[in-house]
Amino acid sequence: MTPPAAPPPDPAPYSIPSLGYRILAGGARLVPLLVGLVGLPVAALTLLQSHGISLPVSIVTVTVAGVAISVLSTVRYIVRPTRAYGPVSVATSGVTLAYVLVLLTQSTYRISVPGSTVSIALGYARLLDLILLVPALALVAGLVTTVEDIVAPRERLPFDYPP
């Protein structure tokens, strides 16, 4: 009696792009991130400043936080196949959370219109409270991924990078 043939080995269950490709694609993602998180806010703040209107938050804060979040987000994309993905995701969300909390401490914007007696105060603390949900949920996701990578390394790769 002939023993049953052994099953053929599984083909590679996932297909991870090369590091060079991920760096290139990550760099391409960095551009719109910098435009959205740094370029547009700084342009808006500069416009206000040029009209003599006080700023709700300093340009330095927006630039530093925007660059940090954009770079961390890019790094997270590049290291996604590795065990560093979870911790970098947590770091990205943590920095975003800290940035929103800084904005929350200055969440009443007082504007005095130059050349007039008009003064306006706009509060947006409740909106920032809701925005806090976004990085908070992403932070939990990063923690879960970190745990998953410790408990079962490479388990997620077939689903993150299907063949």
Place this chain on the structure above:
Amino acid sequence: MVPRARKPPGLYRLARWFRRLSLVVLIVLILFLASVGYSAVELVKSSPQSGGYSAGFGANDTVAVTGSLSLSNPGFYPVSGFSLNLRIQNASGTLLGNLAEGPETLPAHTTTVFPIALYLPITPNGPAASLLTTDQNLVLGVWGNATFAYLFPVSLHFDENKSWGAPFAEFLVQPGSPTTANGTTTVPVTVSFSNHASFAEVGMLEVVLLSSDGTACGAGGFSLNVLPSGFYYQTQAIDLASGCSLQDGSAEAAYTGSGATIPLPPEALP
């Protein structure tokens, strides 16, 4: 036989669920902010319309400024807790009167009209008494508070200078030389003023002449029909009480018309 796709492990699905929830919250907030921005622009474009303002004498020794303020909210979100406070001060900072409206809710896609009625008390020696006889610049302070789109408390303040034209500007009571005939002393009294107000003065002006110790020496009534920007000048003989002197005396006048009696500030006689 079609192979079944492998089910992702539990931790992977949990992390994915949190990531997707985070993304959904972000998208919902972006859409919400976009609609709030649109609504705010529409609200600002439909600037408040004030109309039908008129000033006149009100009951209880007041000057009444009445009118209406129309606010349109063409956006998607209500303006809740809208309240408006107006305060009128004279140039030296003395409070003459104030007004509070609201709080009201302006629902989306509606126009709300607020009646405005501001009463400035002009009792003799009161802070607003000078409005009757002195042109002046008034400072109108406006405070508005509201919450827009459930999340955004907004407050607004501005000051505006308004020029006030007095209805009895340069009011003057001028007695002439008294004459005595048949035991009665009579003095010709000339009353003059300009009406710088935006309303006509139709009625009677009762003038009482007082001696230096405040004793009433005589009184007379002057008929008024003075249009805005009009000038009034009339002389009338008034009988004086026996032995009463107008030396260093004063005159008190009260205007009666439009259902109100308005005392004017006392005038020293020249």
